[in-house]
Amino acid sequence: MPLDPISDDDRRTLEGLAERWKTRAANPDRAAVEDGFARLYREQGMEPPLIVWFDSPMAGMVAAYALAFGGKELERAGSPAAGEWARHSTPVPFERIAPPHPLAGVVHAGRLLPGDTPERELASLHFAAEDLVPSPMWTGHWVMKQAQIQARYPADPEFSDRLREAAVAALTDALLPADLREEAGPALARTPDDKDLWGKLVRRVRHPDHPARVLTALLLGAAEDRDGSPDDHPLLHIAPALGPWWPFDGVLLATDPPVEVHTGPHGRLHRADGPAVRFADGFGVHLWHAHQMPPSAIVPGWTAEDIAFAPEEEIRRRAEAELGPDTVRHDAGDVRRCAAERLGWARMVADLGLEPVAGPTADPDEPASSLALYDLPEPLFGRPSRVVVRSGGAHDGACLLVPTDMDDPVAAAAWLTGPREEQWMPDDVSALDMEMEDDIEHVEEVHLIGGQELEPFATEGAGGTYYLCGGGPRRPVLYADSEGGSRVLGRDLKEALELLAAEALDDHLEHEDDEEAEEIAAIEELIRELKLTPPSTPEEYAARKASARAMSTALTLIMTEEGNAYEYRDGTD
Template identity: 30%
Template sequence: MDMSTQTTATTQAASDGQRPNRREARRNEDMALAARAERWMATGLSTEPADRAGAEAGVRIAYALAGLPAPGRMLWLGSPAAGATAVAMLRTGLPGDPKVREALAAQGVHDLQLGRSVRPQVRTRPWAQARSALAERRGAVGFARHWAATARRPWQQLVDQLATPLRTRLTEQFGAVGGEFGRAQQDALLDVVYGQHDAAWLGAFDSDPDVDGLARVAASAGWWWAFEHVAILTERPRAVHRDNLGRLHHGDGPALSYPDGFGLHAWSGMPMPAEIAAELPTLTVARIRRESNAEMRRVMLEHFGFDRYLRESGAVETQSDRFGKLWRVELPGDEPLVMVEVLNATAEPDGTFRTYFLRVPPDTQTARHGVAWSFGLSSREYAPEQET
């Protein structure tokens, strides 16, 4: 073997040895990042009482990292709704909510100047700095991979499924108040820091000193507000009810509830007014028909049961074939409810055959078409030799 051949063989052997090592390192990193994401997910979903001392220490660190003196006062409220209301009361001087006024008075607050919002320095700038530093270290591809591993699922579960529906509901609730005070409540939501729900992205920058203060507050408390002279912090929820997709979902009380009594009712991720939630256990066909809001009617239908609604509402059988029966019932102000009744081809343990219903598009003409649609096929494509 000449020298060049020997050198090539040695280089190839070294390369072959490095590849498994790189793959093993990549697997180890992926596992570590996944574990980190799960830890922050747990933080974002925590229902433990706030660690007030830990949260206040985090606030002081966040202000110091922003080059600001610590706030002269730190106030605590029982929920994001109460926190936003307290901000509105202190900004406007209006009496606002009696319970919030009582909570402020218990902390010795009667007239207090918030000062300007320092959210841009305390929350926006550290986030941007941490993101820029990580992107510079890892490059565009490396950053995208790191973000996907540490933040994609927490963001979907905590921001999309929790923080956004909560904020939407509060915006609607404050809008219903109206006037100067309602606008002040809505404006307060522009300055909020998500606290524990910032766990959605903090896992991507777990050891970055720029976000140390934010991370400490997120690990200890709920939503909060940063002002020049005052920080307003809130408790974490005492209960979070979700479905198997992570959406807020509960048919017997609020899906998200806080220690001060504030709660967010939701069904399959759809926020709903408390008065409608209270009606769910006693729904009737007539009540569902009277509902003018199409989204709320769909919530009612899902809770009531589509098959039950068909049975009790006088649905019309429009077609049948060997694949099932096609049923249709009109819904006032909405598209009709069309479903295929199917007999399961597989027997239950007791030898009976279960009947179930598939909701299909309103233009479905045959049961075969409806069953095919449920598999993402056309009627011609759907020709099973044996049904299961």
């Protein structure tokens, strides 16, 4: 969809709003948030809510659960506080929030938009606003997921008990008179843990609003509803300084944004020496390049022996003891890989006492340095892997995963680098179900484990993408499907097409009929036209597959958003 150009006036307004957003996000002010809510309510002729603050989503989650579902325990205990509790414990239903309710503009900023806003104009402004103020990384899935899990299955019971007691005390102090607080706390602590009730609570949480959505709504709609600039809209005081929150009848449970957020080179949550996201009360989430990790795998870090050789079930058990049940299902291998990356491949090699399979060899680029190749234990990736390690010099300890059939440390250190030759690229390979395209977007953002260049050049009908990897005169070809699987096809595009042609011919010959004969003819014509030499014997085919598989760990594909590795699939599906 082509986007409309943005006027200079609109751009200046967005830039001004974005600066105000960033200033308020950098210095969260509870008083400003409370004033914003009060203004929203009063403008609708309603009394402002009582706002109770908590330092983290975990504390807010505990308090919201106690408020929503603890009343029955007060009733069972015959507590005089039960009536007062019931008066405030009715949540504001998400689906019923609509104008003129004051929360409509907070939960759905889009409701501030004029109804006749052209879609292209809206999209243009939204993209421009997102460039100015991207959505904070900490508002993603794992922070709230861990808040819920740790509230139910605490990895650190002592910390959880302190946080739970403080959250309930803050709630009772705010909602109950002094003479009812002392006996209400123990009764609320007996509120049973119920999976279905937690599910309701999670669905009722209001997440921090996306900056671009708020800024676009303010620019297009807010100023029309009030006499003045959108700079003074209550939403611009609330949204930048508010974490997850829960609205109840006359009461609003609010949480602060985190006090620390750390990101890595891809802009995703990442930290090597502590939680990537930390809140004022100590609740935090540990992530390694966006992949959630058990805290002990980050600080102090697991030993090389445990990382390399612990059975998969033990890795899963240790991780779930800290992260909660069912948090590590099919990605125990990713936990292992990330723990190894956290320790470092050079440290893994040294601590495991691995012997080089080639080298040490003098490094021609750095006289004070030497290079050596090592085979890593197979459990690390679930298949063979090899790493080249530089020792001495300015880059001591630098490592690179390389193909397992490389036996020259110097050549391995230069893999996927060097001067690039002009790329041979055929015009049409549709006979192999490949469509050459420009401006390809895979179903999700991905990157290579070593950080080398990844260039999409063709697509496959079911949502797959073909990539050229790295630099240098030969660029291996990697295929990523739309369901989390990947496969290396050859050391360059010609090798990849030859392997694909051989597989396509075999597949068509197995089901030969008139239609298949046309497909076979098209593939054979492509082979002649491109001067391809597909493997023609089982031995040649096996050798091509082995050559591609040797590159598979060094070309591991990572989901940038989640930090998970694609599953390597050696077949053609």
